[in-house]
Each structure stands twice: as C-alpha cells, then as structure tokens.
Amino acid sequence: MAKVLLSVFLVLVAVSSSLGKPEKNTVKKEKRIPQTLSRGWGDQLIWAQTYEEALFWARKGNKPLMVIFHLEDCPHSQSMKKVFAEDKEIQRVADEDMIVLNLMYETTDKHLSPDGQYVPRIIFVDPSMTVRADITGRYANRMYAYEPTDAKLLLSNMQKAKKLLKTEL
C-alpha cells in the first residue's frame, strides 16, 4: 500500500514538474527519498549503522547482535527481507532482545565470514564479542544462509543466541 502511494506520488511529481515552466536543472533536482538504515528489513527496529556501533550496543546492553549481510540486486536477499520484515515474531524478538545490523558491504573482520562471503547471510555475535559460528542454518555449503522457508529456524536460532555465553564474560 505504502509502495502504491509512493508510486502515485512519484508520478504526480513527474507530471507536475513536466507541466511546470522549463527551468535549468529541473531534471536533476527531483527530490530524493532519504535512505533509511532499515533498508526494508523492518522500519520499526532500531538499526545500528556500523559493526563498531553494533558491538558497542551489544556489550552495553548485554544483548546478542544479529548481522544480516544482503544485497539490493540479489533476489534471495530480497525474498528473505520480505519474510523477515513481515514476520511479527521475528520482528518482536529482534526489537526486544537483540541488537540488529544490516550490511551491504563486508567488514574487515574475517570472523563475520566463517565459511565465506555470500548473501543473504545471518551471523550472530554474543555480547562477549564471540561470533556464534555454532548457530547455523540448514545448508552445508553455506552454513549461515537462510531461505524464506527457514523463518522458523531463524526464529529458533534467535532464541538460541539469547542464551548468552556467560562463561566467556
């Protein structure tokens, strides 16, 4: 619905600017829609901007961190995003019990790619700063990948991440 309204709005903007007096730079000066940190993975969640920020919050709040690697032009990322954003229970747990970060570019920290760099890929990090390489999806060749049909597994992995590695603190 929001998307439909947005399209209508953009069409109106286009029509009204093409009706207006031609001016220098009109083509260029269309208003951009500000980029959000959620990038469609849940506008109601509070997203960390960078890995450093996310680690700070995880330690401070003693909460697990969930890092989602994705790409705008990857259909698997897009379909996983839709499921993630629309699943109320995933959104609730992410909101209440986790620090969340979504990234389209890899960090320099190799621990975040235990079996390679691919998308979509979801890695949990304990507030003790330990990457939870033990929390995996169901694919042997890409252990941190999730498909839209894996929403329940993802939710149970989120619950698993909530059991902190207290002995490491």
Place this chain on the structure above:
Amino acid sequence: MAKVLLSVFLVLVAVSSSLGKPEKNTVKKEKRIPQTLSRGWGDQLIWAQTYEEALFWARKGNKPLMVIFHLEDCPHSQSMKKVFAEDKEIQRVADEDMIVLNLMYETTDKHLSPDGQYVPRIIFVDPSMTVRADITGRYANRMYAYEPTDAKLLLSNMQKAKKLLKTEL
C-alpha cells in the same frame, strides 16, 4: 516547520493513546520514525553506510571521500550540522563531487584520527585510499575540527580534496 508538525503529531498520538482504552503495551507500541542515513546532514545527499562502503564508492567513482564524525548530544556537532545541511554550495559539491559518510562511532582504522578522536571532525580521503592529513581546519589543537563560522574554509577544503593525488594512483 517539519519539527513543529512532528511535535504536534506526537502530542496528538500521546493524547489519543491516553484517551483510548488501556491495553497491554500501548505505551510501547508507538510508531517509530525510521532512522535515516543522513542523520540531518543533508537528506538529499547519497550517504554511504560504512567506511568500507564509502571506500568502495570512492575508488569506483574516482571521487574523494568526506568522513564526518559527530555525536547527537554534542552541541558543536549540532551547530556544524545545521550549517552543513543549509549551505547550498557545500551540499552541491558534496552531492556532485564527493562520496559522503557520517559516523557517530569510530572505525578501527587509526588513519582516520590523525590527531585523536573528537567531534565534530572532518577527514578527507583520496580515492587512492590515502587519508588527506594535509587538509585541515584552523585549530592547531584539533586540526580536523570545524566551527559553524568555518563554512567557507570547509568549502575550500572540499575543493582542495577534489584535486586528486593522481601520482599515487
């Protein structure tokens, strides 16, 4: 104006929810406004999310990168942000000729804090990946700090950064 409207809206939300039947979690379920990547430094600019992303774009587009370190609860950052966002020439050059990144948390790269970590601090990076430690403000003790009265100096430093270190490429 947008702020006034927002306040009115928030008051209305508060009033209407206090008038409504009390329900579990009503306090909590107020709609959050999605966070933007601009954080008020210019909604019309295209902001990189992370330093890694910004470096990728700088190299790809052969454009200098401008990294702004700031904090929400720092009055110097806030006043500098206002000047930056409202200065049309700064916004134009940032939009057309630079890759921009604003960060509230330090990165692990020490080259981005040549004389310490403080805010506000603006560091230019050449697309050859060289931090332009030679492009400074007017304060000897905090060489990369800018005050609102330094808008012209900042603009001329942006022009300086556009002269790329081609010999290093």
